[in-house]
Amino acid sequence: MEISTTKLAEFSTSCLVKAGVPEHEAEIITNTMIEADARGIHSHGVMRLPIYIERIQNELIRSVSKVIVEQENKATAMLDGTFSAGQIVGTKAMEMAIEKAEEYGVGVVTAKNSNHFGIAAHYALMASKKDMIGIVMSNTAPLMPPTGGAEKVLGNNPLAIAAPTNGKYPLLLDMALSNVALGKVIFSQKKGIAIPEGWGADQNGKATTDPSAVLNGGFISPVGGPKGFGLALMVETLTGVLSGGDFSKMIPSMYDLTQKQSISHFMLVINVSYFMDVERFKDLASMLSSYVKNAVKASGVDELYLPGEIEFSIEEKRMQSGIPISDSVLDELRKLAETLQVPGLD
Ligand SMILES: NC(=O)c1ccc[n+]([C@@H]2O[C@H](COP(=O)([O-])OP(=O)(O)OC[C@H]3O[C@@H](n4cnc5c(N)ncnc54)[C@H](O)[C@@H]3O)[C@@H](O)[C@H]2O)c1
Structure with a gap:
């Protein structure tokens, strides 16, 4: 419907x-x-x-949010979300990072004791709408083992980067650091089909194409093997560790209704005008985009897409x-x- x-x-x-x-x-x-x-x-x-x-x-997320500025310097701030909704904490953190970047060229804001904030793109786009570059990260409850491991220690920590262009859309990379979301594995199990290699591992940490093995005590895998694992670890460092909040195994599942989740976010905003004229940056970013869009296509491919482009065009249609x-x-x-x-x- x-x-x-x-x-x-x-x-x-x-x-x-x-x-x-x-x-x-x-x-x-x-x-x-x-x-x-x-x-x-x-x-x-x-x-x-x-x-x-x-x-x-269940009073695990505050109904009325209370976000405290725990520490603040010129271009940086640390927030305590006091278990408010992630969207409210994330918005406040990004608004502060933008204000700081407007004044000092760069703004970095961390937040701890927050909750699930939804899509990272939302916050990165707040910066690109102001002609700045937004870099957004969050940690999550652990879902993935380290390379060679068989225990969940890292979240599929989302990472989004948005940059303004003179084209129809900004450049927007918005991704989880797992190869795929668990939902895609559940979908394959329901359809009775194998999952591609690289999506997940069984309970012993052994790579598998059987969705049931992933869902019965197994794991989803980091994107790109050890590189994705490394990226997830560094996102955990910039979020949970740098904010002074919880990380890794300290964070319970969102579906555990007995415990609060302490999720952390990291927002970095770069004011392009401190580097060059904003219009020049947008022209150059558009030129880069055109190199990608107009690249020679592999056989059987009709169109090449920039990160974010597919989602922007779906959004345009669905708003109508x-x-x-x-x-x-x-x-x-x-x-x-x-x-x-x-x-x-x-
Ligand atoms: N809040 C949280 O705890 C949390 C955790 C994980 C993920 N997320 C969110 O989940 C969402 C989905 O993440 P995902 O990794 O499944 O996304 P995805 O795999 O669908 O897309 C990842 C990126 O690849 C780009 N892309 C996809 N196909 C492309 C193509 N053919 N050509 C060029 N670029 C292409 C997309 O535009 C996007 O920027 C994101 O919005 C993320 O922020 C949130």
């Missing part, structure tokens, strides 16, 4: 408000989920609304046509509407 972004946003906001979230915060949380769905990243869209609300109702919501997510949202006694989506 396709649902208009306005209707979906109204529904999500009213659910969050019913759970005690102030309206302006509910709108921020909602917008990041709608943006994810519109961009085709359903794993971070409204399918997360029920778990966010469950965590709010609405967002396809799967039957299983719709069922969950119906149950949520009943429990919270808010008008449903039907």
